[in-house]
Amino acid sequence: MSAESRLLTLLRPFLRLLPPDAALPxxxxxxxxGLDSLQSIDLLMALEQEFGVTIPDEKITVESFSTPAHVLELVK
Known part of the structure; x- marks a missing residue:
């Protein structure tokens, strides 16, 4: 499974306003x-575990969690 696919699968439970059958571009x-600041912290921990990385504090910004593409950059 590609990193993008893994990320999109990981993101879905955090997006309460995304219908289950809707695409996630x-x-x-x-x-x-539906991703809020508290969920972003949970997402951060899930990302680190799923991808086996440690995301430095200076990379954790509002913009970093604004789109799936930005989140993917955190784990590359």
């Missing part, structure tokens, strides 16, 4: 789909 606005 890489440029989707995660905030509009």
């Amino acid at each position: 890489m440029d989707a606005d995660l905030g509009r789909l």
Whole structure:
């Protein structure tokens, strides 16, 4: 499974406003789909575990969690 596919699968449970059968484009606005600041912290921990990385504090910004494409950059 590609990193993009793994990420999109990981993101879905955090996006309460995304219908289960809806596509999740890489440029989707995660905030509009229900990702809030508290969930971003949970997502951060899930990303680190899933991808086996440690994301430095300086890379953790609002923009980093704005779209799936930005989130993917955190784990590359």
